[in-house]
Amino acid sequence: MAEFTLVGVLLTVLALAVVQLALALHVRNTLLDAAAEGARYAALAGSSAADGVARTQDLIAAAISADYADGVSATSTSIGGIPAIQVTVRTTLPVVGLLGPERALEVSGHAAVETVD
Secondary structure (H helix, E strand, O other), rough: HHHHHHHHHHHHHHHHHHHHHHHHHHHHHHHHHHHHHHHHHHHHOOOHHHHHHHHHHHHHHHHHHHHHOOEEEEOOOOOOOOOEEEEEEEEEEOEEEOEOOOOOOEEEEEEEEEOOO
């Protein structure tokens, strides 16, 4: 009886840890995809960095929560001599459910700036 209780508790903790890891990876991948999509949107001819930030925030709010869309920024950069836009998302790292340390997770998306000749 005692062994069953000890093993049951251990297996429950292990299962919850795996589920939490899957949630954290899902949040990270969703944020990374939103940042990349926001960078591509901002890099289009006629768009601005602010448009990319707004697009990224909309995608994050629709997929996870609007609370995760607060720390979005966009900057102009250069990758290999090519002008580009970088969209960075800094937000909460989900440690227990969706709760965790603020601004502990940072992901970035890049896209080459489109020009019209």
